[in-house]
Structures are given as structure tokens and as C-alpha cells.
Amino acid sequence: MSQPVDGKRVAILATHGFEESELAVPKGKLEHQGIVVEVISPDGKGIRAWAEKDWGQTYEADKALDQASPKDYHALVLPGGLFNPDTLRQDEQALSFVRHFFEAGKPVGAICHAPWILINAEVVKGRTLTSYPSVSKDLENAGARWVDEEVVVDNGLVTSRKPQDLDAFCHKLVEEIREGRHAGQTA
Numbered sequence: 001m002s003q004p005v006d007g008k009r010v011a012i013l014a015t016h017g018f019e020e021s022e023l024a025v026p027k028g029k030l031e032h033q034g035i036v037v038e039v040i041s042p043d044g045k046g047i048r049a050w051a052e053k054d055w056g057q058t059y060e061a062d063k064a065l066d067q068a069s070p071k072d073y074h075a076l077v078l079p080g081g082l083f084n085p086d087t088l089r090q091d092e093q094a095l096s097f098v099r100h101f102f103e104a105g106k107p108v109g110a111i112c113h114a115p116w117i118l119i120n121a122e123v124v125k126g127r128t129l130t131s132y133p134s135v136s137k138d139l140e141n142a143g144a145r146w147v148d149e150e151v152v153v154d155n156g157l158v159t160s161r162k163p164q165d166l167d168a169f170c171h172k173l174v175e176e177i178r179e180g181r182h183a184g185q186t187a
Contacts, residue, residue, distance in 0.1 A: 111163075
């Protein structure tokens with residue numbers, strides 16, 4: 001059964017080196033739907049984007065990770081980039097935050113290199129995902145099925161490959177948020 005999205009809350013978990021468009025575009029599209037979006041960073045301070053080939057803007061965080069309760073959010077978005085997911089996948093507090101969404105059956109969107117975080121959170125085994133191509137072998141080694149598609153949805157988990165896939169990624173993410181909890185979304 002489809003639910004309204006207006007007023008739902010979504011967390012975007014990121015740190016320095018996230019791909020700028022992979023945070024800015026989903027944030028804007030979700031907010032356009034009436035969804036409340038909060039950027040969560042490890043220390044609650046501003047985080048600097050990577051804008052394709054060089055450093056981009058600094059984005060203010062709404063909360064520090066230790067002040068954010070995953071219970072307060074209906075869904076989670078993980079932007080990619082190279083530096084951002086590599087840092088977050090080594091942060092046990094971030095991994096615990098991510099795992100909560102899977103344990104609660106809440107939608108999660110991960111794009112580009114962000115599935116690295118999902119691998120370390122141990123939530124990809126038996127799932128079908130896509131990602132930036134260089135992450136494919138890592139996903140397969142973690143027990144996931146990797147496919148080269150614009151967007152893949154697997155029981156509330158939405159994944160895409162790169163910034164050029166953002167329209168499809170955001171469309172499916174809103175759809176999954178509208179559907180609500182997914183019984184197949186487990187840790």
C-alpha cells in the first residue's frame with residue numbers, strides 16, 4: 001500500500017569527499033516531494049564535496065552521527081564519491097547506523113561507490129545491486145549479485161551506478177519511501 005511522502009524524514013549520511021551531485025540532487029528532489037532531509041556527518045560539521053574532478057562546495061551538516069537516531073528517519077541515502085564511502089565504511093558508528101535501516105525494513109538508497117559501506121555493514125549478501133563498475137567484484141565477493149543497470153531495486157534497497165543515473169535513482173527512491181517498510185529489507 002502506497003503512503004504519502006510529505007513530512008517523512010530522510011537521513012543522508014556523508015563525510016568529506018562525497019560526489020557533490022549525489023548528495024545535492026537527491027536532497028533537492030526529496031525536499032521537492034515534501035520530505036524532510038537531514039545531512040548527517042560524523043562530527044556534525046560541514047563536509048566538503050568532490051565535484052567530478054576537484055573539490056567542490058562545503059555542505060553544512062544538520063547533525064553529528066552520535067546525535068542522530070536512525071529511529072527518527074523513514075529512509076537513508078548514501079552518496080558515493082571515492083573518499084566518502086571509503087571513510088564511512090571504516091567507521092563502526094556509521095555502519096551501525098546503516099544496519100538499523102536494514103533491520104527495521106526501511107528504504108536505503110546507495111549510489112556509485114556507496115555500496116562499499118553496505119559491504120562493511122554486512123547487508124548485501126544475497127541481494128541484487130548495481131554500483132560504480134569498480135565496486136562490482138567487491139559486491140560479488142561479499143555475496144551480492146551485481147548487475148550493470150541504471151537503477152536496481154531489491155526489497156527497499158535502491159542502487160545506481162553514477163551521477164548520470166540520478167534521475168532514475170531519485171524516482172525509485174521516492175517510490176520506495178512511498179511504499180514504506182519492506183519485509184525483505186533485512187540485515
